[in-house]
Structure formats: structure tokens, C-alpha cells
Amino acid sequence: MFVGHYKDVPEKNTGFEGVTIRWLVSPKLGAKNFAMRYFVMKKGSEIPIHQHDWEHEIFIVRGEGIITNGKEEFHVKEGNFLYVPPNEPHGYKATGETLEFLCIIPAKKEAIPEEEWA
Known part of the structure; x- marks a missing residue:
């Protein structure tokens, strides 16, 4: 088991202005099925x-x-949840002071940067 705090995970740029990501759970921690990311827009x-x-x-x-x-x-x-099916187009825009969300994706090589692998 691993227990951490999101603020202890480095915040990284996404390549989109004003958007950062923290890889909370990834194969780097041993996760074989899913990855959890924390976005701040x-x-x-x-x-x-x-x-x-x-x-x-x-x-x-x-x-x-x-x-x-x-x-x-x-x-x-705050409090809403979404399911985005495979291959469905999706885009995001922050309208409040921030838009912060958790995003869970499968632990697939094409979805996760190399540095998040063990």
C-alpha cells in the first residue's frame, strides 16, 4: 500500500498555458491497471x-x-463526475478561478509518459 498527499507530488506543465498535472498514481508506484492524475486549470x-x-x-x-x-x-x-468513453472527443475550459479535477485512465504505454513507468 502507498499513502501520499497530492501536494507532495511534483506539479508539471502539460503544454497548455495555465494547465498543470500531478501524476498521483501511475505504474511508477506499481499500478498495473489505472493511473490517477490531478489537473489544475x-x-x-x-x-x-x-x-x-x-x-x-x-x-x-x-x-x-x-x-x-x-x-x-x-x-x-465541484462534486460533478464524468465518464468519457473511448474515442469520444472531449475538451475542457476553466470558467471559475480554477477548475481542478481527478482523471483516471488505463495504465497504457500510449497514455502515460515514460517517466511515470517503474
């Missing part, structure tokens, strides 16, 4: 619409934002 920041071969499970921890699949927009806030 500052007000007005965006992650453009994209898609993957894997699903996402998301829980909004703090703030407000818009999640879109390119056809519909969903206004989300």
Missing part, C-alpha cells in the same frame, strides 16, 4: 478537443468549467 485556460482509444473517469474537486464533446457543452462544478 487556471481561469480561462483550455485543453482543446482531442480523443483517445481509452476511457476517462473524472471527478471535479474544485472550481467550475465547461466540458465539451464538440456537439454539447456541459457546465461542471
Whole structure:
């Protein structure tokens, strides 16, 4: 078992202005099935619409934002959760001071950076 605190995990840039990520659980810790990430998006920041071969499970921890699949927009806030099926387009925009969320993905080589592997 491993117990940690999210603030002890290095915050890394994502390549999108105003968006950071912390890899809380990854294969680096021995996770073989799933990875857990903590995103922080500052007000007005965006992650453009994209898609993957894997699903996402998301829980909004703090703030407000818009999640879109390119056809519909969903206004989300603290306490909302989402399921994004494989290959469904999805994008994010922070509308509150921040949009902070947990995102769970499968532990697949194509989904996780090399430094997060054991």
C-alpha cells in the first residue's frame, strides 16, 4: 500500500498555458491497471478537443468549467463526475478561478509518459 498527499507530488506543465498535472498514481508506484492524475486549470485556460482509444473517469474537486464533446457543452462544478468513453472527443475550459479535477485512465504505454513507468 502507498499513502501520499497530492501536494507532495511534483506539479508539471502539460503544454497548455495555465494547465498543470500531478501524476498521483501511475505504474511508477506499481499500478498495473489505472493511473490517477490531478489537473489544475487556471481561469480561462483550455485543453482543446482531442480523443483517445481509452476511457476517462473524472471527478471535479474544485472550481467550475465547461466540458465539451464538440456537439454539447456541459457546465461542471465541484462534486460533478464524468465518464468519457473511448474515442469520444472531449475538451475542457476553466470558467471559475480554477477548475481542478481527478482523471483516471488505463495504465497504457500510449497514455502515460515514460517517466511515470517503474
